[in-house]
Amino acid sequence: EVQLVESGGGLVKPGGSLRLSCAASGFTFSNAWMSWVRQAPGKGLEWVGRIKSKIDGGTTDYAAPVKGRFTISRDDSKNTLYLQMNSLKTEDTAVYYCTTETTSGYFDYWGQGTLVTVSS
Amino acid sequence: DIQMTQSPSSLSASVGDRVTITCRASQSISSYLNWYQQKPGKAPNLLIYAASSLQSGVPSRFSGSGSGTDFTLTISSLQPEDFATYYCQQSYSTQYTFGQGTKLEIK
Numbered sequence: 001e002v003q004l005v006e007s008g009g010g011l012v013k014p015g016g017s018l019r020l021s022c023a024a025s026g027f028t029f030s031n032a033w034m035s036w037v038r039q040a041p042g043k044g045l046e047w048v049g050r051i052k053s054k055i056d057g058g059t060t061d062y063a064a065p066v067k068g069r070f071t072i073s074r075d076d077s078k079n080t081l082y083l084q085m086n087s088l089k090t091e092d093t094a095v096y097y098c099t100t101e102t103t104s105g106y107f108d109y110w111g112q113g114t115l116v117t118v119s120s
Numbered sequence: 121d122i123q124m125t126q127s128p129s130s131l132s133a134s135v136g137d138r139v140t141i142t143c144r145a146s147q148s149i150s151s152y153l154n155w156y157q158q159k160p161g162k163a164p165n166l167l168i169y170a171a172s173s174l175q176s177g178v179p180s181r182f183s184g185s186g187s188g189t190d191f192t193l194t195i196s197s198l199q200p201e202d203f204a205t206y207y208c209q210q211s212y213s214t215q216y217t218f219g220q221g222t223k224l225e226i227k
Contacts, residue, residue: 063215
């Protein structure tokens with residue numbers, strides 16, 4: 001059974017940093033493309049960024065609102081995905097979901113999400 | 121970025137009704153269109169990928185159609201567990217974007 005478990009969310013002040021983790025199990029993590037998708041309170045879904053598998057280059061892509069502030073990385077030895085978030089803004093407040101991403105660009109498995117609140 | 125527009129934004133329907141939700145892209149996206157269902161407090165769940173392919177385990181009352189810029193999600197006979205919010209998502213561009221959502225409520 002595929003499981004994705006996010007952790008690391010919490011309250012942070014504007015300008016601060018936070019690192020989210022996503023522990024994966026039930027599939028071959030090293031072969032998977034992984035994405036982060038977020039959802040502000042009461043709002044819709046927003047793709048944050050992706051990291052490809054190392055065999056596919058291990059490259060990353062980011063949505064414009066987070067590019068230059070957020071970094072996605074992976075540790076295949078630990079089956080863990082990370083999202084490093086710097087220079088946080090109030091508009092980054094959201095539930096952050098870890099997802100598996102197929103090479104066709106859809107998200108077939110999702111974690112339960114972790115809430116990040118950016119507030120002074 | 122490719123803009124995705126869903127209509128309606130909300131919809132009231134009864135158990136047993138046939139329901140159609142529309143998603144329109146700001147440019148042609150071929151068949152790179154996916155649909156998700158989200159219930160309150162839960163993560164989204166993939167229903168349809170590549171415009172019309174049913175994800176494994178999803179009931180056959182869900183179907184998708186369309187190509188280019190216009191797409192539809194149809195639920196043939198609404199069940200109580202189908203009342204939720206539905207999102208479309210384009211994967212034509214690597215800058216993925218979602219529609220704003222359609223909230224399906226019980227009449």
